[in-house]
Amino acid sequence: MYEVKLHEKHVEKFKNQYPLIFKEGIIGYQLLESAKLEEGTLLKLVDERGKYVATGYLGHQNKGIGWVLTRNEKEKIDLAYFQRKIYQSIEKRLGLFSNPKTNAFRVFNGEGDGIGGLTIDFYNGYYLINWYSEGIYHYKSLIVEALKNAVEYDGIYEKLRFDHLESEHNDGFIAGKEANFPLVVKENGVNISVFFNEGAMVGVFLDQREVRKSIRNNYSKGKTVLNTFSYTGVFSVFAAIGGAKSVTSVDLAKRSLEHTQTNFELNKLPLEPHPILVEDVFHYFKYAHKKGLTFDLVILDPPSYAKSKDFTFSAEKDYPELLADAIRITKKGGIIVASNNSSTISLDKFKQIIGRGFNIANERFEIVEIHQLPKDFRTHYLYEESNYLKVVFIKVSK
Numbered sequence: 001m002y003e004v005k006l007h008e009k010h011v012e013k014f015k016n017q018y019p020l021i022f023k024e025g026i027i028g029y030q031l032l033e034s035a036k037l038e039e040g041t042l043l044k045l046v047d048e049r050g051k052y053v054a055t056g057y058l059g060h061q062n063k064g065i066g067w068v069l070t071r072n073e074k075e076k077i078d079l080a081y082f083q084r085k086i087y088q089s090i091e092k093r094l095g096l097f098s099n100p101k102t103n104a105f106r107v108f109n110g111e112g113d114g115i116g117g118l119t120i121d122f123y124n125g126y127y128l129i130n131w132y133s134e135g136i137y138h139y140k141s142l143i144v145e146a147l148k149n150a151v152e153y154d155g156i157y158e159k160l161r162f163d164h165l166e167s168e169h170n171d172g173f174i175a176g177k178e179a180n181f182p183l184v185v186k187e188n189g190v191n192i193s194v195f196f197n198e199g200a201m202v203g204v205f206l207d208q209r210e211v212r213k214s215i216r217n218n219y220s221k222g223k224t225v226l227n228t229f230s231y232t233g234v235f236s237v238f239a240a241i242g243g244a245k246s247v248t249s250v251d252l253a254k255r256s257l258e259h260t261q262t263n264f265e266l267n268k269l270p271l272e273p274h275p276i277l278v279e280d281v282f283h284y285f286k287y288a289h290k291k292g293l294t295f296d297l298v299i300l301d302p303p304s305y306a307k308s309k310d311f312t313f314s315a316e317k318d319y320p321e322l323l324a325d326a327i328r329i330t331k332k333g334g335i336i337v338a339s340n341n342s343s344t345i346s347l348d349k350f351k352q353i354i355g356r357g358f359n360i361a362n363e364r365f366e367i368v369e370i371h372q373l374p375k376d377f378r379t380h381y382l383y384e385e386s387n388y389l390k391v392v393f394i395k396v397s398k
């Protein structure tokens, strides 16, 4: 255990349960750096008088240098500790575990469930652990043991989301029996294919569950739909099941074609009315505008940052133009579902961005629905950055 003194001006924050340990909060941070502590080292956070405030672990991420684990000096960070945390997180998701229509959801969401840097997702019998720093990975054997004790499982997999030597790792299989990918999971009765062997993305973004449900139930019937940045086409499938006349999916990545077809087939949907295009969305917008194509519903879910052949997209600076492009090919009275998952853009800021987009396109709008993270993506009330998702349903005025 390494003792770390907190700055007077930040100590209240930690006493009030702030979860992220950050450089500026520490007195003599240089000292800590030069001590070359092993990732995962437990840190005893004390105030300037040396009084105990909290215990955390050292784990460098793009945000901060570690996370608080407990505010009880007597609480040991051992198997029983991780066991308690995982039991508590499962208890909060019993409704999802017993939901016959959905078997893919988040079981443990980092600091929202008391341990920053760690997430655990459930995919129809398989658990996927994401380690966001070497520091939390240090506790792997205890955490895996705790998970094994807490749940029944077909298999357990992991992903290392920090820099490491790729060659040291296989597809992340840890325990139980190996899955045959793609694995088929269910969400609100819809089949979705999932895979753990294609990098960080697994085929579905679980945090958009409520958005997909709403698109299917309330916005798709009889409509023409354009799903941009469509990835594996999960939004497209929900729109098609919701009765859309036609759904066009557009994504630059070649793999998206096959994955999208698979998802359509898994739900016994015909492919003919639903074109899947492997193409740059920005080019497609130009093409559609020139051809005079218009849609009733346009889904806009770009990555926060993406590079294509001749253009680097950053949500922060390019979203208004992107939205303006979408507006130009949305029918009057139609709906745009605009999603943003960048933690540095608040909902208010995103609304301003939306306003700018409509200014550029010289159209008016009305916000009809807003979604943020679903309940299983628990957030920490003092750590707003973890509440990253904003999805706004916008009606283009007639």
Ligand code: SAH
Pocket: 203, 204, 205, 208, 228, 229, 230, 231, 232, 233, 234, 235, 250, 251, 252, 253, 256, 279, 280, 281, 282, 301, 302, 303, 306, 307, 308
């Ligand atoms: N909306 C998807 C997730 C999108 S992930 C879903 O809900 O499942 C981001 C996707 O954007 C990736 O599949 C990536 O290939 C694609 N992408 C990035 N830049 C693009 C561009 N310029 N044109 C088309 N697709 C792009």
